[in-house]
Amino acid sequence: MQSLSLEEAKNALRRSESVLEASLDAGLSGPGRLHDLFVSFDAMTPGEFKLQGGGLTVRYGTHSGLYGEFVLAITDRGICGLQFIEGKNADAALATIQTQFPAADFIHAPEQTEEFAEAIFRSHNANAKIPISVVGTNFQIKVWRALLTVPAGNLVSYGGLANAVGKPTAARAVGSAIGANPVAYLIPCHRAIRATGLLDTKYRWGPSRKLAMIGQEVTAKIVSLDA
DSSP states (O other), X not given: OGGGSHXXXXXXXXXXXXXXXXXXXXXXXXXXXXXXXXXXXXXXXXXXXXXXXXXXXXXXXXXXXXXXXXXXXXXXXXXXXEEEOSTTOHHHHHHHHHTTOTTSEEEEOXXXXXXXXXXXXXXXXXXXXXXXXXXXXXXXXXXXHHHTTSOTTOOEEHHHHHHHXXXXXXXXXXXXXXXXXXXXXXXXXXXXXXXXSOXXXXXXXXXXXXXXXXXXXXXXXXXXXXX
């Protein structure tokens, strides 16, 4: 609980925003140096965006993880959607993913998504890459890339992200981009909080889940430092 105090959250923000700025300056927002080398990030091309998934096959399955049940969707290029299930309504979670690719063919194939599902919550290491391939506007992609430079156990404010993507007055638009995150947890929107250090109660997958994610990451970081 001490590690999640308001004062510690503010300290984490101060540390993280300098880390975020340094990471972006060093070019670490590229696909090869993201998320502690844990995630490789690929955005769909404008042509693919225009097709709305036409000709694309998306395989999906329902799985359980550290933070509850979720629907996971993949293409040949990697994970394209991860939505936590609220109220045991898996269909709603799947429908959210389908809105990203309305013209794609969706196939229920949990045996093919299981390997990805198991890898998501393993310890982050450079030998375990998880590819993500997402669709979004240019601004959304910039915000998601910036989020991926925030190390586990650190936090960043919406204003800090706005500065990082070159739009210092666009904190509200950053919040909207975070809310549109198509791949929960792996694109770590849970690490974004208010500049005051307070958690945002409007986190789309629930404030309790967000607190659990932050707490787990902060605890793991403290244990690692102590070791």
